Amino acid sequence: xxxxxxxxxxxxxxxxxxxxxxxxxxxxxxxxxxxxxxxxxxxxxxxxxxxxxxxxxxxxxxxxxxxxxxxxxxxxxxxxxxxxxxxxxxxxxxxxxxxxxxxxxxxxxxxxxxxxxxxxxxxxxxxxxxxxxxxxxxxxxxxx
Amino acid sequence: xxxxxxxxxxxxxxxxxxxxxxxxxxxxxxxxxxxxxxxxxxxxxxxxxxxxxxxxxxxxxxxxxxxxxxxxxxxxxxxxxxxxxxxxxxxxxxxxxxxxxxxxxxx
Numbered sequence: 182x183x184x185x186x187x188x189x190x191x192x193x194x195x196x197x198x199x200x201x202x203x204x205x206x207x208x209x210x211x212x213x214x215x216x217x218x219x220x221x222x223x224x225x226x227x228x229x230x231x232x233x234x235x236x237x238x239x240x241x242x243x244x245x246x247x248x249x250x251x252x253x254x255x256x257x258x259x260x261x262x263x264x265x266x267x268x269x270x271x272x273x274x275x276x277x278x279x280x281x282x283x284x285x286x287x288x289x290x291x292x293x294x295x296x297x298x299x300x301x302x303x304x305x306x307x308x309x310x311x312x313x314x315x316x317x318x319x320x321x322x323x324x325x
Numbered sequence: 326x327x328x329x330x331x332x333x334x335x336x337x338x339x340x341x342x343x344x345x346x347x348x349x350x351x352x353x354x355x356x357x358x359x360x361x362x363x364x365x366x367x368x369x370x371x372x373x374x375x376x377x378x379x380x381x382x383x384x385x386x387x388x389x390x391x392x393x394x395x396x397x398x399x400x401x402x403x404x405x406x407x408x409x410x411x412x413x414x415x416x417x418x419x420x421x422x423x424x425x426x427x428x429x430x431x432x
Contacts, residue, residue, distance in 0.1 A: 247384065290394070
């Protein structure tokens, strides 16, 4: 195994333990668990933080509103017999409703991805800290 | 039968089935819109079918597929977090045994 990771064989307990020789990664964090983010808008607006459920609710609301618009378009076009009067409803309510549905689903998707990314980063940070402590503990044995 | 019921009660399976049903429902709406529009030659009567069948059906298909994609990704992410948590426990176990290893005579 080449590079910063190498296998070392010392005692039976330490067999097959991979030590990390790369310099420690300094990760800046926010007060509520945000990693790799400079203090900015998400710190000032709690609703924009990755773990906040607000974006998900907004996405769901937009999607429902989109479906409601499509139903309104259906009701209005069914009440007309003149195509020239139906087309504006088709565009303003029908196609706009479809657009709102797509936007709402995208907002929900992005909110879910941000949340999962933050949880994964927090876990990797804990794992990295534990590995660093283990490396330090094993390294103290080397110095003796 | 009980095995099938147990599999169906798994939240991952039931959610996937429900969202797949939403997608199928969207295609069914599209089919109904086609049937309604094809049944008349009078355009003002066809337009409501376009709206309720085609546009609404398309919206349902898109919503079902998007939600299915989100659900599958979150299921995989949760599985990944479980595996990383197991790795964390192993590392902490090794860390706890490190002082014991130092006390043993080296070979």
